[in-house]
Amino acid sequence: MAAQLSALTELVQQLQADNSRLREEATKMATPTTESAGPSSNVTCQSPTPNSPSQPRQPASMVNLAPHPPIPTGGVERYVYVPSERKCPRFSGKLSNDSLTAEDWVEEARRHLSSRPRSRSEQALIVFDLLEGEARAEIKFRPVAERDEPDKIFSILLSIYGCSQSYISLQKQFFQRRQLDGESLREFSHALLHLLEAVKRRDPACLANPEAVLRDQFVENVRDGMLKRELRRQVRLLPTLTFLDVRSEAIRWVEEGEHPSGPRPRAHSLSTHAIQDAGAASSAVLVQSPNELAEVKQSLRKQQAQLDSILRRLDTPSFFGPPPSRAPTRGPRYQFNAEGKPICLRCSQPGHIARFCLASSISPQVVAGSQSVTQQPEKN
Template sequence: MGAAGPSTVNVLPAPSPIVERVVYVPREQRGHMFSGRGEDNVFEWVEEIHSCLRVRHLPLVEQTSFVLDHLEGPAKNEIKYRAREDRETPEQVFSILKELYWSSQSYIALQQNFFSRKQLEGESLQEYSHALFALMDKVVQQAPGGMTNSVVLPRDQFVEHVLDSGLRRELKRFVRLNPDSTLLDVRKEAIRWVEEGFHYEMRERSHSVPTSSALQYRVQGQIDSSGPSDGNVSELTELKRMMRVQQEQLNELTQSLRQIQSQSVGSHPRRLGPIFCRRCNQPGHIARNCTLGQTQFRGQRGRLSHVNVLPPNGQAENCNPLN
């Protein structure tokens, strides 16, 4: 037998120890608490709790408990002291809270608040649009029969009451070209124009001069302290526009006066033929320079100086003082 060759053995690597990892999965985010104090909006809270209930898929009893767990203060006490059969379902609890914490303002007052809302000094375009959305939500909640133009009204209010007059003209033009646009569409265009850094009136003159609109409307709601204030910039722009209009009117008046003067000069008829004197009817001079009239006047003066005056005794005497 021949000598046996060396044998090879495959050695498997030792398995690495298994490390157990614990992953903590947090429970769904809770809604905010409602107490009925301050500026808590019961309609916003109800909508938020509704969305939480849809995600959790809880049975009816647990849904009611979930709603009660998100109440505190006067709102919780109000539900606590109601009869049990009046608070068995979430909708019953919501109905009680809506009836109790319904806005104290009337529908007319809310409409007045909405239509009188203008962009404030230092307020960004985003902040102004959010304020209009919030006011319109209150109006819709109080509207007796609902509102069909709740999308158009905030857009029109935004377009009419932004601070910059040039931006207002651009937005009105955009709405005329896009009648189905919403407030979000208009705000997007407004922010785009502001970020370009060119003012509407400057673009009309074909100048690439950065203006103060970017200073006036900071998207993040901040005011540039090194630049002019928003009110001064807006007033200065309006004054420039008025001065241009007045200058155009003055130019038109000056041109009209020149035309009238040229017409009046051309309307005088030219004198044809010789000049005749009205006193002697002789050509070549006028009555003021007539020599015949001057000669007759000197002769009359000479005759008057030799008039005989009768004295009281009846004898005629020469009254010439030279005699």
């Protein structure tokens, strides 16, 4: 900022000096002195009048050397400053705020510094003034030896905010770039140029013939198939065609209406009928009225409504009728005593189940006798 103010001050002083010098020259020309006039300048050219017959006629070669007095002007003096430098955008290190990448901004700053000769310290101050935010703080806390050299400032910014992708990833992005849906040919070519520039910055000697690679990449990745075949044919006929020539031919081919490069409209199959011409035997195909499309839509809506009604009927449980009644199947209910032992359903004795019951193999007399024997001690 101080360098710019000093430059402005010097320019204003120079303009003031030029203005005063011009005023002095105008004053000297308006008031000639006798010392500056020679002996031949004493004669003034006067037109003869009839009242002065004694005055000799002067030769035509003698003229009045005295200039006309300056015309006074009542205007106000104004100083107009015309900037001789091109403006350079600022850089903050954030891609969301900056319109240029770090590489593009460094190139723009170098071009800005080369527009006018300055010392290295002045160039470093100008570069520092163009920084803001995080990038300015990064350079601010660097050593003085790095802050006073513009090349070192540029290298620091490139190492921190430059492209961090490898050469392989950049090359992959370049060769996988295709023309997007709705993207014009110019936009597609600019995207390829940007990717190729990033690859060349990472490795300048990566491609043997970058012009041919860029041209072939453009030809092979346009969306329109007919345009792609046409460009391939032209490249085969003229292998020396450059990328700009191929792009110009592709844009001309599209603008002339030979084939649209945008997304193709969906084709609708419409019934046609032939009308016999009175003067010729050829027939012309005419498309029916646009009301047919509305009729098709109406029929589709009706079919959809029918399908919805069928689905609703299928979802109702009464559609298939009541389910068949089944007799309840109840399994045997086992009984247990207080100790948790099962009670036999055949003999009602605890400790076993009916499957292992021995009551069927013992005669009823034995069972009755055993019961009477067990009851006698109880009576006693």
